[in-house]
Amino acid sequence: MNPPVLDIQGLSINYQTELGPLQALRDVNLVVPEGKIIGIVGESGCGKSTLISAIIRLLAPNAQIKQGSVNFKGKDLLSLSPEQMRSLRGDEISMVFQDPMTSLNPVLTIGRQMSDVQHRNTSSRSEKNARSLMMLERVGIPDPETQLQRYPHHLSGGMRQRVAIAMALMAEPALLIADEPTTALDATLEVQIIHRLKELQREFGCSILFISHHLGVIAELCDEVVVMYAGEVVESGSLREVFIDPKHPYTQKLLECDPARIAQPTRELPVIEGSLPNLVNLPAGCIFRERCSHAMTRCSAERPVLSGGHHQAACHLLESSP
Amino acid sequence: MSTLLTVRDLRVRYSVRGGFVDVVHGVSLDINRGETTAIVGESGSGKTTLAMALCGLAPIHGGEVRLDGEMLKQDRKNRLNPDRKRVALMFQDPVGSLNPRMTVRRALAEPFRIHGSDAQSPDKEALRLLSMVGLGDDFADRYPHQLSGGQARRVGVARALALRPDVLIADEPTAGLDVSIQGEILNLLSRLQKEMGVGILMITHNLNVVRHVADQMAIMYLGRFIEQGNSQQIFDQPRHPYTAALLSANPSPDPDAQSSQIELKGDVPSLLQRPSGCEFHTRCPRAKVQCRNAFPELTATNGNQQFNCFFPMGE
Numbered sequence: 001m002n003p004p005v006l007d008i009q010g011l012s013i014n015y016q017t018e019l020g021p022l023q024a025l026r027d028v029n030l031v032v033p034e035g036k037i038i039g040i041v042g043e044s045g046c047g048k049s050t051l052i053s054a055i056i057r058l059l060a061p062n063a064q065i066k067q068g069s070v071n072f073k074g075k076d077l078l079s080l081s082p083e084q085m086r087s088l089r090g091d092e093i094s095m096v097f098q099d100p101m102t103s104l105n106p107v108l109t110i111g112r113q114m115s116d117v118q119h120r121n122t123s124s125r126s127e128k129n130a131r132s133l134m135m136l137e138r139v140g141i142p143d144p145e146t147q148l149q150r151y152p153h154h155l156s157g158g159m160r161q162r163v164a165i166a167m168a169l170m171a172e173p174a175l176l177i178a179d180e181p182t183t184a185l186d187a188t189l190e191v192q193i194i195h196r197l198k199e200l201q202r203e204f205g206c207s208i209l210f211i212s213h214h215l216g217v218i219a220e221l222c223d224e225v226v227v228m229y230a231g232e233v234v235e236s237g238s239l240r241e242v243f244i245d246p247k248h249p250y251t252q253k254l255l256e257c258d259p260a261r262i263a264q265p266t267r268e269l270p271v272i273e274g275s276l277p278n279l280v281n282l283p284a285g286c287i288f289r290e291r292c293s294h295a296m297t298r299c300s301a302e303r304p305v306l307s308g309g310h311h312q313a314a315c316h317l318l319e320s321s322p
Numbered sequence: 323m324s325t326l327l328t329v330r331d332l333r334v335r336y337s338v339r340g341g342f343v344d345v346v347h348g349v350s351l352d353i354n355r356g357e358t359t360a361i362v363g364e365s366g367s368g369k370t371t372l373a374m375a376l377c378g379l380a381p382i383h384g385g386e387v388r389l390d391g392e393m394l395k396q397d398r399k400n401r402l403n404p405d406r407k408r409v410a411l412m413f414q415d416p417v418g419s420l421n422p423r424m425t426v427r428r429a430l431a432e433p434f435r436i437h438g439s440d441a442q443s444p445d446k447e448a449l450r451l452l453s454m455v456g457l458g459d460d461f462a463d464r465y466p467h468q469l470s471g472g473q474a475r476r477v478g479v480a481r482a483l484a485l486r487p488d489v490l491i492a493d494e495p496t497a498g499l500d501v502s503i504q505g506e507i508l509n510l511l512s513r514l515q516k517e518m519g520v521g522i523l524m525i526t527h528n529l530n531v532v533r534h535v536a537d538q539m540a541i542m543y544l545g546r547f548i549e550q551g552n553s554q555q556i557f558d559q560p561r562h563p564y565t566a567a568l569l570s571a572n573p574s575p576d577p578d579a580q581s582s583q584i585e586l587k588g589d590v591p592s593l594l595q596r597p598s599g600c601e602f603h604t605r606c607p608r609a610k611v612q613c614r615n616a617f618p619e620l621t622a623t624n625g626n627q628q629f630n631c632f633f634p635m636g637e
Contacts, residue, residue: 043501045470186363188567257501261576269509
């Protein structure tokens, strides 16, 4: 088996705030094997965005990497110079953002933007154009020649997101990061985009890191799932392991809350009581303790670590019952 | 069940270079007291424009709207002029719809200042509203940027319900929220609806939400309702092929679920060039020649389900 495309070990990131350091990520491990689609699930504030920004090294100026490594195809991304990093972005690592309205430049034509992202390529303008055309066809855009002349506002949301995907895959990256690429779209378009993404992934053989809080989309697309809560990875495993047999109480709660899983219509939807812990003054012990119905004395004293084989969860319950 | 808001053949038309577009193209709908009616459809189908028109924020081109049987008048710009105390709107972007320079207290007291009211003091009312939506007094002096998405939604709910409206129009009330927070907001709306008997028109594209909270639903495509009726009934047996595709497209969080998705080909046609005949024929898996040439009239089933299709599902 080939080494993983992306291997993050023990990553901890703080944000400097007026109240003191906010510990946004703590000891995060994440492995993206070659040719796999990995989904990251978690609520807002769980550190998903910080994690992606760390991978592409676009962290906010007040962020500080405390420790850990981000290994991409044998290179430690954290030690690269800004120039080296820039040559990786959009070439070997590319990204599809949440909002297709703002990720495209409104004053340039689609064709111009698609040629621009091929700036590393020394081929002629017509060759670049031909390649843009081919990519638009691949993502299923009708009448691609006309579309190249058009501006982003001429296109619908679904088309814009497909253009963004075409641009991201243009350089045939080893890793594609997709940050909630379908939240701005409706159900039928969402399915279209997911299927297209899956097809393209098979075709190009790239790995995808897919971030979403839509559990249905994750189930539809991903091979493996990582569940994050308040800056920590609390559970990881294959899609089936995590979604059918969740081990961590947070994962269990999160899945229970999904209205899609509740067969009988109800006006009283389940919620996770309580709120996220303060990441400036971290509580001792397990991060989920205050909202957990299984919390024991041990949970307030000792922080649980990930345990298990391929399917891992960080919970004391799992250690006491083999 | 008493009907609060009656909408008949409502049209919203915008003029564009070289012509016009009908963004809302003859929509009829009833909203009942204490009930939730959901409108679903893809972006660009006219959902938000319909909401805006009902609140008097977009000009109407035709049709009529009655509130408690009384016809709503139009102002000089052809906008409906509902009593704003009775028809409230909850905007799509919860933070963006709050004034960034106003504290939560001021934002919540504003409806009372504008409309005057017999309430003792607007400030006291603001605190009452905060506790109604489950936020503590300490939120009163915060600014919008100091609120999380869920908290800002709660403020939005409080502000919309401040003057005890009869109708609440909620545009994507849970978009962008996590499942747990989404549950909190929907539970809050359901509880307040029960207490106040407000009729809710909910615009959303989250079908999981619709299934749980909506009594009635309408599916919008290119500015028209192509199917509407009791939501349970529609979920059980969609008749319009577009509804069927939309419902089947809803990704299931169960990895073992047998996928029976009906994938639609192509994109939503442009409003500038509406297809002939049935406007869905360009993407419909069941389309026949007839669909291209004639517009299917409204068919009603005995259980109040209505749709426009020559070859409905299940026949």
